[in-house]
Amino acid sequence: MTVSTIGNPMTRVDGRAKVTGRARYAADFNQPGQLYAVIVSATVGLGRITGIQAAEVERMPGVVALITHRNAEKLAYLPHKAGIDPATGERLHVLQDDTVRFYGQPVALVVADTLDHAERAATALRVTYEARPPLVDPMDPKAESIVPDTRGRVSPDRARGDADKAVAGAPVTLDATYEMARENHNPMEPHATIAAWSGDRLTLWSKSQYLVNEQAEIAAVFGMPVENIEVICPFIGGAFGTSLRTWPHVTLAALAARQVGKPVKLVLTRKQMFFTTGHRPRTLQRVALGATNDGKLTGVVHEGTGETSRYEQFMEALTAVTDYLYSCPNVRTQYRLTELDTGTPNHMRGPGEASGIFALESAMDELSYKLGIDPIELRRRNEPEKDEAENKPFSSRSLMQCYALGAERFGWARRTPEPRSMRDGRLLIGMGAATATYPAFHAPANARVRLLADGTVEVEAAASDMGPGTYTSMTQVAAETLGLPPERIRFRLGRSSYPQTPSHGGSWTMASVGSAIQAACIEAQAQVSRLATADSASPLYNVAAGELEWSDGRLRRRGETTGISYREIVAKAGAPIEADGSAQRDPEVAERYSMHSFGAVFAEVAVDPDVGTIRVRRIVGAYGIGRVVNPLLARSQCTGGMIGGMGMALMERTVLDSRDGRPVNAHMADYLMPVNLDIPELDAHFVDEVDPHVNALGVKGLGEIALVGTAPAIANAVFHATGTRVRSLPIHIEDVLTA
Ligand code: MOS
Numbered sequence: 001m002t003v004s005t006i007g008n009p010m011t012r013v014d015g016r017a018k019v020t021g022r023a024r025y026a027a028d029f030n031q032p033g034q035l036y037a038v039i040v041s042a043t044v045g046l047g048r049i050t051g052i053q054a055a056e057v058e059r060m061p062g063v064v065a066l067i068t069h070r071n072a073e074k075l076a077y078l079p080h081k082a083g084i085d086p087a088t089g090e091r092l093h094v095l096q097d098d099t100v101r102f103y104g105q106p107v108a109l110v111v112a113d114t115l116d117h118a119e120r121a122a123t124a125l126r127v128t129y130e131a132r133p134p135l136v137d138p139m140d141p142k143a144e145s146i147v148p149d150t151r152g153r154v155s156p157d158r159a160r161g162d163a164d165k166a167v168a169g170a171p172v173t174l175d176a177t178y179e180m181a182r183e184n185h186n187p188m189e190p191h192a193t194i195a196a197w198s199g200d201r202l203t204l205w206s207k208s209q210y211l212v213n214e215q216a217e218i219a220a221v222f223g224m225p226v227e228n229i230e231v232i233c234p235f236i237g238g239a240f241g242t243s244l245r246t247w248p249h250v251t252l253a254a255l256a257a258r259q260v261g262k263p264v265k266l267v268l269t270r271k272q273m274f275f276t277t278g279h280r281p282r283t284l285q286r287v288a289l290g291a292t293n294d295g296k297l298t299g300v301v302h303e304g305t306g307e308t309s310r311y312e313q314f315m316e317a318l319t320a321v322t323d324y325l326y327s328c329p330n331v332r333t334q335y336r337l338t339e340l341d342t343g344t345p346n347h348m349r350g351p352g353e354a355s356g357i358f359a360l361e362s363a364m365d366e367l368s369y370k371l372g373i374d375p376i377e378l379r380r381r382n383e384p385e386k387d388e389a390e391n392k393p394f395s396s397r398s399l400m401q402c403y404a405l406g407a408e409r410f411g412w413a414r415r416t417p418e419p420r421s422m423r424d425g426r427l428l429i430g431m432g433a434a435t436a437t438y439p440a441f442h443a444p445a446n447a448r449v450r451l452l453a454d455g456t457v458e459v460e461a462a463a464s465d466m467g468p469g470t471y472t473s474m475t476q477v478a479a480e481t482l483g484l485p486p487e488r489i490r491f492r493l494g495r496s497s498y499p500q501t502p503s504h505g506g507s508w509t510m511a512s513v514g515s516a517i518q519a520a521c522i523e524a525q526a527q528v529s530r531l532a533t534a535d536s537a538s539p540l541y542n543v544a545a546g547e548l549e550w551s552d553g554r555l556r557r558r559g560e561t562t563g564i565s566y567r568e569i570v571a572k573a574g575a576p577i578e579a580d581g582s583a584q585r586d587p588e589v590a591e592r593y594s595m596h597s598f599g600a601v602f603a604e605v606a607v608d609p610d611v612g613t614i615r616v617r618r619i620v621g622a623y624g625i626g627r628v629v630n631p632l633l634a635r636s637q638c639t640g641g642m643i644g645g646m647g648m649a650l651m652e653r654t655v656l657d658s659r660d661g662r663p664v665n666a667h668m669a670d671y672l673m674p675v676n677l678d679i680p681e682l683d684a685h686f687v688d689e690v691d692p693h694v695n696a697l698g699v700k701g702l703g704e705i706a707l708v709g710t711a712p713a714i715a716n717a718v719f720h721a722t723g724t725r726v727r728s729l730p731i732h733i734e735d736v737l738t739a
Contacts, residue, residue: 005479005486009632014471023235027192029205031263034194035064036115037256038122039249040108041275042100045134045661046341049098049107053126057110060124062117065260067109069095073255076223087344088149089312094248100129101311102342103661104275106248111256111264134341136661138282138307145305145336154315154335158323158389161330166299170290174367178287178359179728181653183280185348186673189237190270191277195253196263200224204231206250209243209464210503211496217246218254234494236466241347243466244505247277274666278346279654281306283318285359295373295381297328304356305336309344313337316352321437322360324594327384341661347505349644350707353438358729361434361712366725374417375433376403387594395593395693398624399435402600405685406622410602419723427606430721436599436709440700441508444584446499447516449478449524451577455553455567456488463493463513464504468703469633476629477514477697481521483550499580507701510629512583515695520581525550527577528569535572539564585695593693597700599623601709605717612733614718616646619710620683626691626700638684638706645710646674650730
């Protein structure tokens with residue numbers, strides 16, 4: 001009997017490599033004779049470089065090169081390959097002119113024989129500027145919002161019915177504005193690249209969630225053939241979206257390595273990771289709701305504005321959830337951007353949805369109190385039959401099951417509805433809930449499978465594993481499809497020369513790469529079947545394909561027990577059996593259904609009424625994400641996302657000095673994130689959900705939804721505890737002290 005590996009809580013296949021230090025991250029790939037590069041970052045927020053005192057620094061010990069816009073190679077910066085980047089516009093051309101567009105922009109690069117020497121010289125370099133005050137605050141009266149260029153699924157304006165009229169005429173209304181701070185990703189592993197040229201070929205050991213994009217981007221920047229570049233990244237120490245794009249430091253490492261003729265290692269400092277590697281944009285949102293007295297939504301308006309840089313438009317799906325989440329005949333959503341003198345933002349876990357849903361789910365909670373209806377009951381009364389924005393059925397939607405399961409596990413029934421009505425000693429206790437949702441994406445992907453004569457299998461795809469356990473879950477997919485024990489599978493990722501995959505983001509890796517691996521395994525089996533049935537010496541000679549079945553690594557005639565093993569067939573073939581597979585969503589099915597994951601998040605907080613400290617005591621999430629490939633990894637994904645949501649709700653905020661755009665808390669001491677002592681009991685559950693439409697694996701994706709919904713659940717719990725509605729994240733002590 002074949003034991004199904006999909007669905008098993010298998011521990012990480014790379015766990016031992018990680019805890020013994022054998023797992024190598026970008027900065028670990030030291031090359032013989034390498035030099036060390038350190039970036040000098042602009043100390044003004046806008047302006048022009050007027051002077052660089054290069055000579056003194058060039059004479060300093062160990063310095064091999066000082067590269068500035070004056071002596072840097074002029075780079076091609078060819079246009080992006082269509083659709084490969086999340087932003088439109090003219091990307092930052094690093095060290096190509098004297099313009100400073102934002103604080104922290106690289107203005108020089110020191111290359112030296114040791115890191116110490118490079119750092120010393122970089123610190124000593126004097127750069128003078130002609131500076132102007134930058135505009136970095138979206139609340140500044142001078143800030144203007146623009147209509148973003150429509151692209152992909154982000155629509156600046158969507159409407160059905162007449163939402164404004166419906167809200168104005170509704171018996172019960174709510175109109176409120178919500179704000180969310182700028183956040184930085186702050187993974188443990190810093191961005192790092194080691195670049196080495198060999199003739200006109202470039203190898204980049206570089207932290208990347210999207211290797212084939214890094215390859216294509218550097219090829220475009222240097223105007224060189226894509227196939228002359230290889231990007232290698234077998235392990236990632238967290239990323240959360242910051243490594244989806246190829247940022248200027250990768251260009252700088254490659255440029256320096258070419259200029260000095262030696263491999264160059266460039267690792268960003270924690271501070272520099274607040275400058276040029278993207279951030280979650282600060283957002284301002286207005287939500288207006290109209291409802292009948294019994295809680296049926298009659299009108300919904302959601303207007304959201306995000307920030308972007310002057311040179312690129314970064315777009316995220318800020319208001320998209322409002323289009324489909326609840327049933328309502330009149331809905332209007334609007335998305336705008338404010339151009340600021342800042343680096344371009346980037347996707348950060350749950351991009352768009354996580355920010356947008358804070359506004360919508362806070363507003364729904366506020367409405368529930370106005371109506372005197374339980375917040376979960378309010379969602380139930382507005383549960384749609386279909387996606388009303390697209391006028392399509394959902395491929396699957398288990399939101400109400402998620403609320404039921406989550407409420408039961410959380411103990412929602414113990415909650416007394418009145419704010420400030422629950423106490424534990426002198427502490428105020430609050431319980432809040434919120435909906436989570438994220439699209440079930442699926443992008444075209446490829447994979448290769450190789451059956452070896454020793455009975456083991458190699459699987460390859462140019463994917464990444466930033467922590468969710470891709471190595472493990474893909475091993476399970478291959479083992480399951482081939483009917484082999486997982487120990488016989490070796491899954492390799494992290495090389496751009498492997499079969500192409502989409503970015504390791506958007507919660508689509510399992511759907512996309514997993515489906516490609518499944519397809520490659522099925523193709524390998526077909527090859528094996530052909531060999532076995534064409535061989536007159538084989539016990540399966542001339543057996544029809546429909547008569548064959550696979551189990552335990554053997555091919556047999558249906559109903560018979562013996563058959564023939566992979567190993568024997570491959571040995572007889574005299575060479576490994578290799579099969580390529582690719583998968584993409586059937587466009588007709590994609591057209592027919594609206595595909596999303598759903599979830600319900602519950603939080604309990606304790607607020608000290610005297611000093612205003614807020615502690616999260618418990619979070620329970622219940623999710624409908626289709627098939628769960630590995631419940632152990634899936635739960636770990638969810639608890640990680642909940643911790644990110646706690647940061648969003650109560651701690652994380654990048655503060656810019658309005659005078660020069662300097663991030664004043666660009667270090668781990670002042671950029672607050674939950675640490676072990678902050679983290680309470682976290683619990684994730686999955687409803688049984690079969691979605692036959694999303695893909696053959698039946699998976700809907702998990703990475704992003706794990707964060708979405710957590711912040712509003714906590715904010716709603718803070719209101720329930722204190723009676724104070726805080727509409728700005730992160731929530732501070734002083735926000736609730738006014739209670
Ligand atoms: Mo995720 S923001 O797509 O890495």
